[in-house]
Amino acid sequence: MMDAGRHPNITLLTWSEVEAVSGYVGNFSVRVRKKARYVNEELCTGCGTCQEKCPMKVLDTVFEAGMGKRKVIYRPFGQAIPNIPVIDKEHCTFFLKGKCKACEKFCAAKAIDFTQQDQMLDLQVGTIIVATGFALWDPKHLSQYSYGKSPNIITGEQFERLSNAGGPTSGEILLADGRKPEKVAIIHCIGSRDHNAHAYCSRICCMYALKHAHLVRDKTGAEVFEFYMDMRTYGKGYEEFYERVQEEGVTMVRGRGASVDVLPDGKLLVKGEDANLGRLVTADVDMVVLCTAVEAQPDADRVGALFGLSRSADGFFAEAHPKLRPVETNTDGVFLAGCAQGPRDVPDTVAHAGAAAAMAIGLLDRGKVTISPTTAKVIQEDCVGCGDCIPVCPYTAISRVDGAHKGIFAKAEVNAALCKGCGTCVATCPAGAIQALHFTDEQIVAQIEGVLAWA
């Protein structure tokens, strides 16, 4: 992050959203809404005084995953780049009630600007990398796990905050009442590999669940039960880590955790099946960690439409080929990186992102693109100038060109740089005067006759 922020050739537009994309590979026009931060980026020194002085605190559901609070003028997390805070307009006392301005009063750099407006930026870019990441599935959808009914039933992400030195307990793994847990259950595949939720494997959960088990053993010495279906420790050094966690005394239960019940004394009863023993097992524990599924971002639909991306059945953006072109998309010049394309762990994401950057730079460096030879061509002698082809073209690649005939009688011509070769105009032309190169009428008819003669 820091390296990207400091690089002279990288402009970071945070707190911004892409509103519209037009053009084609090498010549994209992107309209970005740079949302108002209410902090002048030129003046702000990032000292953090405003955050200290702001009197309003709200629950942080993003970085702290609901485990902690943040101020209303805030940076999303300590190492956030750029080191410039933003005012949460929905909760700011000044925006709600018209007074306060504590941040403005204490800002030595005079950087607070309550009058700031959203800015529209029009960018001309050659290539686009879509790296919009993922969302975590809400375990409330499966009520048998009682998520939300006890503060000691938490998600893997919340556990991450709990064990983080910068988190709400300064890194101590504690129950909601401040006691140390004596027994902890970790349940895999919450929403993954489940036809009631997502059929796919989220790939990252087995490894972080093992890490959580290790942390619990290390920090509290509590007894840990891992309810897993299959242990998918497929990466370099991963299987070795699995063995190490087993040696640390974690109880592995092979079988999906079926339910979690909150007992009257606040303890949690986990029921599941041990498929190896072939019988039902129960465990009464103090804390339950649910390893929730990785899923596509909730706005993937809108983002996909913006960049002309299709989505695979699992909801993630579809790559051009599942095995051979995992970085490219079907839109030339648009690449995918990371979990926007599918669940993957950190090393895989780094590799994917590196590949996307290399492909994007390679394309820009060449300065030329090879366009597909499948374009449409007007046979001038046959064209009667009716113009039927012009409105059907989805790329506005056809226009009338004045020659021997002028104005509304002029003949049609195809701009090969804009034409993508769909052939809709070819099928429309009543005079048969447009041919799709490599998909001409003769070629298709020859194919029809060929397949039928052979069958």
Added chain:
Amino acid sequence: MGVEFEPKIVAFMCNWCTYAGADNAGVARLESPANVLPIRVMCSGRISPEMVLRAFRSGADGVLVMGCHLGDCHYSAGNHRTLKRVPLVRNLLGYVGVNPERLELFWVSASEAPRFVQVTKAFTQKIRELGPFAQEVTA
């Protein structure tokens, strides 16, 4: 009739959705009927009525036109043209005494390999029951 009638079906598939879907069906080792003879075009909008009639004239017993779902067209709206053309050709077939059921339009996306198999199997079975095209037009 010792041997059961096996129809010949010409299937026009768009390059971006259905052809990729059929490819994925193969990758996934899903079985689809060998009666379906694929012809790749860039967009289902490329299929002119003449192409469908040509296929019948050249000996096809059924014709499938397959493309991206509405709204998913790689070329934004090519399949909207297809949506208008296919019913027109079906009417025309009925007018000249051919069962319009011999021509069908399906949307199959690149990720719908199982749907590709299901659609082609069902269509093949339907044409198998309708019998040979030649029998219908000479009768």
